[in-house]
Amino acid sequence: MKNPKKPDFVYDPVEDKGKDLSLKSSKQAQTSPDNDMDFVFDPKDNPKEHIRAQERAQSEVDPIKSKDSTKHSPTDSKDMADEFNLPKKKKRRWPKVLLILALILGAALGYLGWYLLHHAGKVSNNLFDFSSQLKGESRGRVNILLLGVGDPGHDGGALSDTNMVVSLDTTQKPAKVAMISLPRDLQVSIPGHGEAKINQANSDGGVDLAKQTVSNTLGIPIDYYVVANFSGLKQAVDAVGGIDIHNDTLLSDTEYPCDNNQYRSCGYKLAPGNYHLDGTAALKFARCRKGTCGDDFGRAQRQQQVLTAIREKALSANTLANPLKVNDLLNAASDNVKTDLSLKNIQRLGDLTKGLQKDQIMSIVFSLKPNGFLVTDRSSSNLLPAGGSFDEIRKFVQNIFTVGPIWVEEPTIAIENGTVTSGLGGKFKIKLQNDGMAITITNVGNAKTKDYTTSQIIDYTGGKKPNTAAYLSKLLGVPVTQPATPVKNPVVDFEIILGADYAASVAPATTSTSNTN
Numbered sequence: 001m002k003n004p005k006k007p008d009f010v011y012d013p014v015e016d017k018g019k020d021l022s023l024k025s026s027k028q029a030q031t032s033p034d035n036d037m038d039f040v041f042d043p044k045d046n047p048k049e050h051i052r053a054q055e056r057a058q059s060e061v062d063p064i065k066s067k068d069s070t071k072h073s074p075t076d077s078k079d080m081a082d083e084f085n086l087p088k089k090k091k092r093r094w095p096k097v098l099l100i101l102a103l104i105l106g107a108a109l110g111y112l113g114w115y116l117l118h119h120a121g122k123v124s125n126n127l128f129d130f131s132s133q134l135k136g137e138s139r140g141r142v143n144i145l146l147l148g149v150g151d152p153g154h155d156g157g158a159l160s161d162t163n164m165v166v167s168l169d170t171t172q173k174p175a176k177v178a179m180i181s182l183p184r185d186l187q188v189s190i191p192g193h194g195e196a197k198i199n200q201a202n203s204d205g206g207v208d209l210a211k212q213t214v215s216n217t218l219g220i221p222i223d224y225y226v227v228a229n230f231s232g233l234k235q236a237v238d239a240v241g242g243i244d245i246h247n248d249t250l251l252s253d254t255e256y257p258c259d260n261n262q263y264r265s266c267g268y269k270l271a272p273g274n275y276h277l278d279g280t281a282a283l284k285f286a287r288c289r290k291g292t293c294g295d296d297f298g299r300a301q302r303q304q305q306v307l308t309a310i311r312e313k314a315l316s317a318n319t320l321a322n323p324l325k326v327n328d329l330l331n332a333a334s335d336n337v338k339t340d341l342s343l344k345n346i347q348r349l350g351d352l353t354k355g356l357q358k359d360q361i362m363s364i365v366f367s368l369k370p371n372g373f374l375v376t377d378r379s380s381s382n383l384l385p386a387g388g389s390f391d392e393i394r395k396f397v398q399n400i401f402t403v404g405p406i407w408v409e410e411p412t413i414a415i416e417n418g419t420v421t422s423g424l425g426g427k428f429k430i431k432l433q434n435d436g437m438a439i440t441i442t443n444v445g446n447a448k449t450k451d452y453t454t455s456q457i458i459d460y461t462g463g464k465k466p467n468t469a470a471y472l473s474k475l476l477g478v479p480v481t482q483p484a485t486p487v488k489n490p491v492v493d494f495e496i497i498l499g500a501d502y503a504a505s506v507a508p509a510t511t512s513t514s515n516t517n
Contacts, residue, residue, distance in 0.1 A: 123333050129342035134349070135223040140171040142352075144341075145211055145225040147202055148233070148303070158203035160184070160210060160227075162303055165218065168352060169401045175352040178362040178400045179307070180218070181300035186366070186374070187382040188217045188390075197382060202227075207338075219394030224341050232336025233286065234279035236310055239328035241318075242278050243309035245285065247271070253291040256284065268293075282306055297367040304365070308358045315350070362404050366393070371407065371438040399436055405467040407438035413472075413494040414443040418452030421503040428498060437471065442492050452499035458483055460490035468494065476502060 136142035148162025161184050169176035184199035190213050193204050201213040211222040237243055247270055256268035259280070268288050277285060286306045289299040314329060341349075366373050373393050374383045385393055396403060417425040425444040432439055457472050457480045459465075469480045472494060478501075483490075 123337050124339050124342055126340040126342045126345075130344045132348075134170075134345055134352075136168075136221070137170050140169065141220075142168045142170060143220050143223050144168075145207075145214055145222045146307075147207065147210060147225065147227045149202065149227060149229050151229045151231050159199045160202040161199055162300075163198055163210075163214065164300070164304070165214065165220075165222070167220070167400060168349075170352055174354055174356040176362070176401050177353060177356060177360070178364055178404055179304045180364040180366075180397060180400070181304060182214070182217070182366060183296035183300060183374070183383055185296060185381055185383050186217075187377065187384055188213060191216070217390055217393075218397045219390070220397055224339065224345070226337065226339040226341065228337045230283060230287075232332055233306070233310075234283045235332030235336065236279070236314075236329065237277065237282040237306075238279035239325055239332050240310060240313035240316075241325065242276050243282055243306065243313055244274065244276050245282075245305055245309055246274050247285070249292065251285075251288055251291075251293050253288045253293045255290045256288055297365055297372075300365045301363065304363045308361055312358050362400070362408060364400065364404060364408065369410070370440050371410070395436055396438070403436045403438060406471055409465040409468050410438075410440070411465050411468040411494060412440045412442050412492045413496055414445075414492045415441060416445055416447040416495065416497045418447035418450060418455075418497045419500050419503050420450050421500075424498050424503055424506070427506055428496070428502070431475070439468065447497050452497055453501065454478060455499040455502045456481065456495075456497040458495040458497075459493070460487055460495070461493050465493055472496065477505075 134142045144166045146162065146164040146166060147160040148164075149158060149160055163182040163184060163186075165180045165182075167178045167180060169178075182198055184197060186198045187195055188198045188201075190196050190198075190201045190204060191209065193200070193209075196204075198213065198217070202210040207225050207227055211225055215222045249272055251268065251270040253269075254267045255265045258264045258266035268284050270285065270288075275281070286303045287299065288302070289295055293299060294301070318325075368374055368376065368383075373386050373396065375386045376382075377384050396407070415425045415428055425446075429441055429444055432441070455476045455478050457469070457476060457478060459469055459480045459482060462482075463469070473480050476496075476498075
């Protein structure tokens with residue numbers, strides 16, 4: 001194969017600069033003897049290249065302009081892509097997508113905000129209180145009244161069969177919490193209505209009168225209130241997926257009303273053991289009071305147990321991270337709970353009690369037990385303060401975070417004088433009473449010998465009543481010891497033997513060799 005003929009002319013823009021390379025006409029190019037070429041360049045036949053040639057020529061005249069002109073314009077890039085079939089750059093769609101997502105998120109948050117406000121507005125009459133602190137925090141204690149009433153249409157629905165004060169010691173972190181229950185049959189003075197059972201106050205004058213009545217009875221201010229009905233308790237338990245409780249004794253109430261007819265008795269029975277209760281079962285557990293259910297005292301104890309279990313479950317990660325459960329809780333509250341706590345107040349309560357364990361919540365139920373502060377009225381079913389007035393109850397409640405931890409342990413002690421100092425045991429008894437400690441003193445007498453130089457505290461509970469042990473140890477300045485040999489059925493929880501060290505710490509007393517305690 002012959003080599004192809006090389007063209008007589010090759011266009012070089014650099015070498016041929018300034019030369020007139022255009023031909024007068026295609027006819028001239030064909031007839032000219034010197035123009036026998038395989039290729040003829042005509043800029044007019046290629047407008048784009050003509051423009052580029054002009055730009056290159058101009059760049060040598062004006063370097064500054066050339067620098068700017070070398071940048072490809074969007075039009076040039078498009079032309080090059082078209083000419084050489086280069087892939088076209090895709091337009092970025094992220095800004096538009098992000099804008100759409102932002103609008104969707106904004107709408108969702110707006111709806112959520114409206115939803116929360118809608119339900120919160122049905123629950124709270126103080127929705128827009130944005131105070132950073134709760135009422136009562138400045139004095140170190142916040143008191144919230146909880147009232148439990150029947151459902152609308154229920155017989156005696158306005159009567160508050162549950163009357164409880166939740167008190168927080170805000171000087172501690174997390175705050176200490178005490179739940180104080182007043183039995184519904186407690187006879188009190190209701191302002192403007194005379195003497196009546198305490199559950200009558202809400203029926204006579206609503207929550208404001210109930211707050212005033214409880215405040216006067218216990219000697220403490222009431223800062224907030226929460227009123228809930230039976231359905232609210234039931235729905236709240238179901239909303240958190242049920243609660244876990246431990247039942248200590250056999251519960252049997254043959255008069256418990258039927259689920260669908262409160263005027264008929266269907267009975268209720270629950271054996272001792274651990275249970276996972278749904279809303280219906282939890283309501284029965286909390287309402288049972290007759291038979292072996294312990295009257296109002298046992299019922300109040302179980303109500304506190306149920307409320308504590310609901311709190312623990314509601315604040316768990318499994319509930320807070322589940323939108324359906326949160327929605328169910330909101331629905332349960334909006335229809336069955338009324339309060340003057342705002343959303344900000346509730347958030348503050350959560351902050352104050354963050355980290356609080358359920359076994360750290362003190363449960364106080366006034367009862368007919370020793371040191372229970374109550375007695376039965378001889379002429380009625382009403383309950384009365386044991387001392388004839390509420391003075392002792394008020395003193396106890398006002399110092400609840402000091403005396404309460406010992407009171408709930410229901411300790412019993414025996415006091416023995418192990419010295420020759422007369423009346424030492426009686427002085428120690430008076431000291432306990434002046435401290436307001438609810439300790440049952442079974443005996444005050446003399447020890448077997450009178451030669452004790454150091455006081456002794458013997459714990460027969462095996463460490464099961466640590467608050468009492470700690471108090472006695474601090475009071476006498478000696479450690480608590482265990483009995484030398486195990487005692488199967490001890491008569492008391494603690495045996496106190498007073499020594500010469502305690503005799504020296506009290507006011508001077510007459511010494512005697514007689515066996516006086």
